Amino acid sequence: MDKIKVKVRPAGTNVKIQYEGEELTIKELVGKLEYLKGSQEYLKWAVVEREKEIALLKKQLADVQPVRHGRWILEDEYYVDDTYICSACGYEFIITAGDLESNELNYCPRCGSKMDGGKS
Numbered sequence: 001m002d003k004i005k006v007k008v009r010p011a012g013t014n015v016k017i018q019y020e021g022e023e024l025t026i027k028e029l030v031g032k033l034e035y036l037k038g039s040q041e042y043l044k045w046a047v048v049e050r051e052k053e054i055a056l057l058k059k060q061l062a063d064v065q066p067v068r069h070g071r072w073i074l075e076d077e078y079y080v081d082d083t084y085i086c087s088a089c090g091y092e093f094i095i096t097a098g099d100l101e102s103n104e105l106n107y108c109p110r111c112g113s114k115m116d117g118g119k120s
Contacts, residue, residue, distance in 0.1 A: 070113035072100055088113040 016023045024032065070088035082095040084105070091110035095103055106115055 068113040069116055071117045072115055
């Protein structure tokens with residue numbers, strides 16, 4: 001930050017102050033400094049708010065349940081359409097068009113198990 005330089009004009013004119021390359025009246029300088037002070041206070045507030053958000057996210061992350069794993073079991077004995085059963089919860093999912101991959105069934109819609117072939 002530049003130093004404040006004061007230029008005194010002849011009597012009857014306003015005092016001009018050199019601040020960061022600008023010539024300002026005292027009133028203008030006070031307004032600018034108050035604005036900058038307010039900006040600094042806002043930035044301090046914003047940092048505190050971000051820290052609160054980060055702490056909340058960390059707490060929520062700590063509350064997450066472990067990932068359940070399962071696999072889709074094709075049950076074609078009793079059904080005409082492709083029917084898949086979740087190995088973790090027994091939920092039946094009928095596919096009338098496409099396959100598991102094209103329907104993006106990476107998770108069970110009922111229990112949330114990740115369908116990666118693992119054991120639940």
